[in-house]
Structures are given as structure tokens and as C-alpha cells.
Amino acid sequence: KQEVTQIPAALSVPEGENLVLNCSFTDSAIYNLQWFRQDPGKGLTSLLLIQSSQREQTSGRLNASLDKSSGRSTLYIAASQPGDSATYLCAVLGGSYIPTFGRGTSLIVHP
Amino acid sequence: SQTIHQWPATLVQPVGSPLSLECTVEGTSNPNLYWYRQAAGRGLQLLFYSVGIGQISSEVPQNLSASRPQDRQFILSSKKLLLSDSGFYLCAWRTPGGNEKLFFGSGTQLSVL
Numbered sequence: 001k002q003e004v005t006q007i008p009a010a011l012s013v014p015e016g017e018n019l020v021l022n023c024s025f026t027d028s029a030i031y032n033l034q035w036f037r038q039d040p041g042k043g044l045t046s047l048l049l050i051q052s053s054q055r056e057q058t059s060g061r062l063n064a065s066l067d068k069s070s071g072r073s074t075l076y077i078a079a080s081q082p083g084d085s086a087t088y089l090c091a092v093l094g095g096s097y098i099p100t101f102g103r104g105t106s107l108i109v110h111p
Numbered sequence: 112s113q114t115i116h117q118w119p120a121t122l123v124q125p126v127g128s129p130l131s132l133e134c135t136v137e138g139t140s141n142p143n144l145y146w147y148r149q150a151a152g153r154g155l156q157l158l159f160y161s162v163g164i165g166q167i168s169s170e171v172p173q174n175l176s177a178s179r180p181q182d183r184q185f186i187l188s189s190k191k192l193l194l195s196d197s198g199f200y201l202c203a204w205r206t207p208g209g210n211e212k213l214f215f216g217s218g219t220q221l222s223v224l
Binding site for chain 1: 118143145154155157160162170199201203205207212213214215216217219220222
């Protein structure tokens, strides 16, 4: 059974810092890995999707990498802003076609 | 373009009352559909998923049921709500295949009192 772990669980940083959020998974037989953002009381917004054959994806200040063999993905946020404050979740899609989620990293960026 | 609608946004129900949450997807056909629950301080728990009309798989034993009466409609129900059913319920969909994104609705905050 796939297990997904996200570290750290919570993070509080001053504005402008570069951040690294970690996601690890136990079964490397995956189709893709997706990063989401969730604001309080809202649904999940997709940030980046990395296919199993890819090593990284970039969107603006966000860069996500994937190392399937070691079961790890990182989400890099450059020059963090207060508007980046949210919970970030990763989800792994395996052969069962059921996405498995981590418990998220709660990020606060203070001015 | 594809969109997903989920309603209601907020619901307060007494213990023992029935429940019906609805989710519809537009702009796609034969989507895989999912119901998740997110309880306070906990991660996303998959409740049900469906790969086609009338095809429902349950991930955990619970007081809830799901139905898919139409291709793009997914309904979460309960005959009698429990206090433990409180939480944030999220519907999601993806196009079948291994390489497609998962998209979420805006969620329903359910409080059972």
C-alpha cells in the first residue's frame, strides 16, 4: 500500500525566503505526482503535475522535482510572498488509479 | 473547458438526519470521480471512487454511500448522520488514463450537531 509523507508539517518563514517542501512515497511504481495548494476552507488547486518519466516541472516561482527511484519529490518556492501562505499537498497516482495524498505542509509567510 | 460543481458549500445537519451532496462535472466524458473527506487536523481520506455509471468502489467502512446515476454526476449520501461524519467533503475528477491531472471541487463543510 502506497504511503506518502510530507516534511515539514508546518513552516513559518519571513517574506523573500526560498523554500523547499518535501514529499516522499514508499512505492516507486507511479504514473505521476501532483502538487496542490489549499487555502483555508477551500478546495485544492493544482500547482504542478510531474509525469513518472519527467524529472521536474516549473511554473513561475514554483519548481517541482521528482526522483522516482528514491521515492522523493520536492517543491521549491522562490522568493516567497505572504500570498503563498497555504497548505501544500502532494498526491501520488499509482497503478490502482487511486491518488494517495500526504498530510500536507502548512506554510505561513509573514511580511 | 472542464469545470466541476459541488454543492452546497456549507451544511449544518442534526444527528440522525439524511444527507445528500452532489457533484457534477462539465466538459468531459467518462471521468473517474472521487469523494474525499478532510477532517480537522487530518489528511484527505478517500471515501469512494467511480470509473463509470453505476460503478462505485468504497475505500472505508462507514455511514455513507455513493451513487453515480449519470456519467458526470456523483452523489454522496447518508440515511442517518453521525457526529463523526462532520468534516470537509471534496469531490474530484480526472480523465481516465495514467497521465492526467486530478481536479477538485470547492468542497462542502458539513457540521453534524
